Amino acid sequence: GQQLNQSPQSMFIQEGEDVSMNCTSSSIFNTWLWYKQDPGEGPVLLIALYKAGELTSNGRLTAQFGITRKDSFLNISASIPSDVGIYFCAGRLQGGSEKLVFGKGTKLTVNP
Amino acid sequence: DVKVTQSSRYLVKRTGEKVFLECVQDMDHENMFWYRQDPGLGLRLIYFSYDVKMKEKGDIPEGYSVSREKKERFSLILESASTNQTSMYLCASSLIIWGPPSTDTQYFGPGTRLTVL
Numbered sequence: 001g002q003q004l005n006q007s008p009q010s011m012f013i014q015e016g017e018d019v020s021m022n023c024t025s026s027s028i029f030n031t032w033l034w035y036k037q038d039p040g041e042g043p044v045l046l047i048a049l050y051k052a053g054e055l056t057s058n059g060r061l062t063a064q065f066g067i068t069r070k071d072s073f074l075n076i077s078a079s080i081p082s083d084v085g086i087y088f089c090a091g092r093l094q095g096g097s098e099k100l101v102f103g104k105g106t107k108l109t110v111n112p
Numbered sequence: 113d114v115k116v117t118q119s120s121r122y123l124v125k126r127t128g129e130k131v132f133l134e135c136v137q138d139m140d141h142e143n144m145f146w147y148r149q150d151p152g153l154g155l156r157l158i159y160f161s162y163d164v165k166m167k168e169k170g171d172i173p174e175g176y177s178v179s180r181e182k183k184e185r186f187s188l189i190l191e192s193a194s195t196n197q198t199s200m201y202l203c204a205s206s207l208i209i210w211g212p213p214s215t216d217t218q219y220f221g222p223g224t225r226l227t228v229l
Binding site for chain 1: 121153154160216217220221
């Protein structure tokens with residue numbers, strides 16, 4: 001199956017730093033979703049984006065649906081230790097595919 | 113809030129056993145999905161269902177079957193478990209697919225970590 005290119009694969013940051021990660025594809029997407037997964041748990045939806053150019057915030061998290069509809073980014077401001085986890089992007093391809101395409105995740109480590 | 117629950121968080125089975133993984137959602141969602149998650153491979157779709165008694169193969173259906181007898185419940189069946197089916201299994205649901213944006217957002221359960229010895 002198709003995968004999204006998600007980068008970086010991992011990040012090691014200090015508490016208080018800002019974080020940025022992104023997903024890109026050569027295909028056009030109708031929906032972009034960002035999830036966070038804690039160890040041993042299922043992914044939890046953070047932000048959903050449904051329109052090109054859309055910029056949405058959820059607390060310290062901000063995500064944008066790229067204007068070309070082929071990419072999306074997620075920013076976390078002023079990171080805290082509980083931000084640790086794996087962040088996944090997922091998208092719904094234009095054309096009505098019933099399946100989501102997933103990135104492989106960005107593993108975030110926050111040092112106190 | 114959407115609630116997706118899975119019957120077990122951890123399961124240990126022996127090679128050759130028949131294994132049932134159950135998933136229940138309480139939001140009247142039409143669609144339900146089963147994924148497995150392995151390090152380095154990300155999430156891979158096994159099967160999904162867009163209606164009661166309807167099912168579609170995902171990317172890796174071999175060795176698995178599914179059952180959807182009721183709208184809220186989607187079962188994944190390993191007919192004869194093998195060691196290469198040791199994995200984290202995630203169930204998800206979404207409202208509908210062929211509709212306006214936001215209806216295809218998937219919500220995940222907590223996962224079942226299956227070990228096959």
